[in-house]
Amino acid sequence: MSRDTEEALPVLYPPLRNVIGGLTFSQLIKVLKDLTAESLTTYESLTLACQNKFGLSLLYALLSQGEKLLSSGVPLEPSIGDFETWTDTIFQVAGQLSQCSLVEPLLLPSNLLTLFCRYLDKRTVHQLKSNMESATGFLALAS
Structure with a gap:
């Protein structure tokens, strides 16, 4: 892996997503x-x-999993302050993603725009969508 991180990342990413998929909200x-x-x-x-x-x-995998957990209807059993931290994080991440140039991620989860639409104004969502699309070359569709 130390030889070529470009080759190692696609191999490590699926197991990482599996681990993230097993995390509780807290x-x-x-x-x-x-x-x-x-x-x-x-x-x-x-x-x-x-x-x-x-x-x-x-970052995308974590945000996507958070959106899945919140929209699943399954009781989350959050710790005190989890929802506030989640909301603060969404605003911080959205502000940064809308202002900087992004690299192309391994995967652009389809539920990210749905997540951002829940918390942000239309102008910021439009800027996020534009930045995500320019990084990937694909349309960042909400699903």
Whole structure:
């Protein structure tokens, strides 16, 4: 893997998605908090994630799983502050994704625009959609 990260990432991504798919809402929030609030400022952490194929793919997978959990109707059993952290994270991530140039992720989950539409104004969603499409070359359709 250390030889070629471009070859290793597609191999590691499916198992990573499986792990993310098994997270509870509270565990997912913890990972998102760790990803967006490391020793760097939140802005710097998100900027680095958006400019890195693995970082952006991980961020998208986490957000997509959060949306799946919230829309599933299954009781989430959140910890105190999870929903507030989730909402704050959505706003932080959306602000960053709409302002910076993005690398092409391994996968653009179809439910991301649905997630952003739930929390953000139309102008910001339109900018996000435009940025996502320019990074992937595909239409970022809400499903």
